[in-house]
Amino acid sequence: MKLYAPWEKAFEKISTPFEHFIHAQTTTGKILMFMTVLALILANTPLTENYEHLFHTKIDLNIGSWKLSHSIHHWINDGLMTLFFFMIGLEIKREILVGELSNIKVAALPIMAAIGGMVFPALIYLSLNVGEIGSGGWGVPMATDIAFAISVLVLLGKRVSTALVTFLVALAIVDDLGAVLVIAVFYTDQIHVVPLALSGVAFLILVIFNRFGIHMILPYFVMGTLMWFFVFESGVHATIAGVIAAMAVPSKPKHTSSSLSKDTKELLDKYDKYPPCENHMLHENQKAILINLQDKINAVRSPAARLEHDLHLPVALVVIPLFALANAGIAIDFSSIGAVIIEPISMGIILGLILGKVVGIFGVSWLAIKLKIAKLPDQSSMSQIFGIALLGGIGFTMSIFIADLAFLKTPELIFQAKVGILLASLFAGLSGFLWLRYVAKSTSEKRRSNRWWI
Secondary structure (H helix, E strand, O other): OOOOOOOHHHHHOOOOHHHHHHHHHHHHHHHHHHHHHHHHHHHOOOOHHHHHHHHHOEEEEEEOOEEEEEEHHHHHHHHHHHHHHHHHHHHHHHHHHOOHHHOHHHHHHHHHHHHHHHHHHHHHHHHHHOOOOOHHHHHHHHOOOHHHHHHHHHHHHHHOOHHHHHHHHHHHHHHHHHHHHHHHHHOOOOOOHHHHHHHHHHHHHHHHHHHOOOOOHHHHHHHHHHHHHHHHHHOOOOOHHHHHHHHHOOOOOOOOOOOHHHHHHHHHHHHHOOOOOHHHOOOHHHHHHHHHHHHHHHHOOOHHHHHHHHHHHHHHHHHHHHHHHHHOOOOOOOOOHHHHHOOHHHHHHHHHHHHHHHHHHHHHHHHHHHOOOOOOOOOOOHHHHHHHHHHOOOOHHHHHHHHHHHOOOOHHHHHHHHHHHHHHHHHHHHHHHHHHHHHOOOHHHHHHHOOOOO
């Protein structure tokens, strides 16, 4: 019997792409939580000055007379976060092609719920800030942080069905798409036509790569980087380039998988014919066979699938944690926190993320189901949809990102926005977990208890 080292068995488990996605988002959520707490500690201790100085340090790129100079904070938000948005683009594309959003009957409920969960928070925010200095922040409470929300569902284990988790994932991805469109359309101050046109040319070249069947990653990386630079120079937020570039990456494999099993067996038979070398080193021909085998495996996996799988770890362990560390640190004066909370910006975000998400997600879902436009996810109930609506109020990553764009160069307003985001996200996460843990029941649990209310 094989003996497993700690965690070895877990690593040997074969997971589906969806299970891998959920695991990656859960990992991201845990790391996000840790880095958020760390940022808050650094911002409220004697290390505050060092913390702020670090992220305001300039990093310059010089090529001849051309120079690009920005702070570390800026490089994280406009550079590294492009990888995060690229991941969002790949996830959106996968969901539309083969996921929950590929079947309109299944996708109807999360799509309508997501739209409701964007519109109502924005309206609630505007009702408190129309005509005020903070009116431009209406996009802040529209977003849902998929990593945090999924992490809460995972903590609930078998109390929630797989269909309910899938509903939240589809909802959050549509929500992300909406946030991307809002950033592109409403949070762009000035557009420079020539760089924007050049970014369009770069995207056209990416599409040509796709149509010619180029499946190597390098050409897409090079042209995608050029596209990012042109978008950056155009005045449109550079992270949008990540989403657009993802749409051009091929989602179909180079070869079908029909012959993979036969080819793999033949190669492994050849591999086994070579006697083991000293010190367990591989024979040169064995190395060649392994490379050939890897090429065949990659040939039946699309570039989009490979990139989505390979980027999850660096995005989860590097990009998102650095973003949280750079943006979540706010110095809190507890003597005046009450006054900050009742500011129109903070209150608009808090009510938008809590009340607006519940009204938008749960209210629209209830109406769509009653009108028979959509149906409940399998083994789920309206009480569980209410819990999902509460979790939808966890804004965090995208909300902070939009707040920095909405209140650019106004630290006081950014501070008010971040206080609202953190408080609302904390309340949404705790209330959503408690509701789904102790109040909501699935349809199967209701049958057992003989209580019906949907």
